[in-house]
Amino acid sequence: MNGFVMGSSVVAVALSPLLALFAAAPPPEGGVALVVAAPWGKAAAQVAQDAHIQEIGPERAPIGVLVKLGDEGSVTRLYENGAWFVVNGQRILELCSS
């Protein structure tokens, strides 16, 4: 029991940077953002398309796509079209590069 608790706790804490990513302030205008959508709803790419946000890169994840934000209301439109999270893409890039 204790091993499970300790292991789960360590895993949870190790994943805490994700929280920082997802709960952090929205990316700035013109910045890169990661759009995460619900797996059972619209796909992330569809959400970006509906929000009139430009998708970046050839690769797609099932529930997330990288986009380049436009104006100030880009983030708001993404959430309105079904996005779960709009994460600062620069941090994601740091994460991927590390």
Add this chain to the structure above:
Amino acid sequence: MQQLKSNLSWLAEGTSFVGNESAALKVCSWVMIPVPALAALILNDLSTWWIFAAISIGLGVLTDQTKSMQPDTRDYVLSFCFVAHCILFTASLTGHPWQMDTHMLFFAALAIVSTLGNPMALLFATALVAVHHLSFSIVIPSLVYPGGDLLSNLARTVLHAVIVLMETGVLLISMKLRSEARAEVLLQQEAVKAQAEAASIAEATAIENQRYAAQVVAVFGEHLAELARGNLNCEIPQNFPAEYEQLRETFNATVAALNETINEVVAASMGIDDTAKDVTRASEDMSRRSESQAATLEETAAAIAEMTASVRSAAEGARNVEQVMGQARTEAEQSGAIVRNAVVAVQAIESSAKKIAQIINVIDEIAFQTNLLALNAGVEAARAGDAGRGFAVVATEVRGLAQRSADAATEIKQLISDSTQQVDKGVLLVRNAGESIGQIVHRVNEISGLVTNISQGAMEQANGLNEINTGMRELDQATQRNSAMVEEATSACKALHTDASRLAGLMSRFQIRASGGRMPKWVA
């Protein structure tokens, strides 16, 4: 290594101080629940504040669920929850200038976790903090150390780790001291608890014993009152509690023994009373006999005293007789000498008589010659005629004288012959008398010896009688003392009889079971 394990055995035990410590951590966790969401909403203006709120609530629920967990698991979960609150709080201020300041909360978190008193939980929390920082340093270092490269970030992480380890070490030492103190307190508490339990048990036992004791005392009081009234048939039939059963058996045994003893005392008192009566009668008889014996002894002593005086007088008389016999012996011896002198004198008389007879013979021859001469003268005168007449007358006268001398000489001779015969007889008699006197002296000597022996015997008898008299007086005194003692013994026996009667009276107040089915009859 073994020493290290030994030193950290209190760590391995993972013993947490159940109670107020976890409650304090829970309170802190509850306090921390709204903080990340409020910080995200108010300070950092994050639209994702609800994520912090949801996770914080989830952590709160998890914290609340720890009350049903095992203590060590609970400590790990509580540590995780509080560190997670800190992570949430730090994450809630991501991008905010104060985010760096929120790291202070991790140090506070370790201190708060240490209040659990579980060193393993503290190490676990420290590990979580380290994992958190490492993950950020490695994965997203820009969120922790903005503007630095990886090596400098790792160096800063190492610096932070050193600081955290120092704090953890201090907290562990403090916790160890606290653990030891708490262990000591727990030991004392356990001891006190054990003492309290023992006291409680003892109190309950005492109360129960007191109740039993009260019952026992009541029963004993009743039976002792019966015993005080002299009823020795007061055994306790009902059973007592086990701890008092021995007392009841002892009481019953005591009553039985007392019963038997009183029975024996009663019998002994009766025997003493009878014996005292017999002894009193015997003492009175003995007293009378002693008095009679004393009187007899007194008379006997007086008679012996008189006899002693008589014997002493006889001894003195014998001594006087001895003296008289001595005088008689002396006088007899003197008489013997006188007789011997008389014999000598008689022999001298005989010799003188013989000489006288010779003289008489001479005188007779002279007278015969004278007569012859006178006759011749007459013849001559006759021849001378008248001239011779005168001469013849003278011659006749001379002749007559010669005749008378011859006659006288014859008579004297006859007398001397008779005297000689008488002297011979006297000599013989004196000799016989001397012999008789010698025999008398010899007898007197024998008598004197016998009288001396008699005198000595009389004296010895007198001395013996004197000693007998002394013994009789002592016997008389002893008899008188015996008589007095017999009188005292009689008085003592009478007193003993009185005491036995009084004892019988005292014993009569006891109601006893007569041994052998016989109740004693008292004669007071």
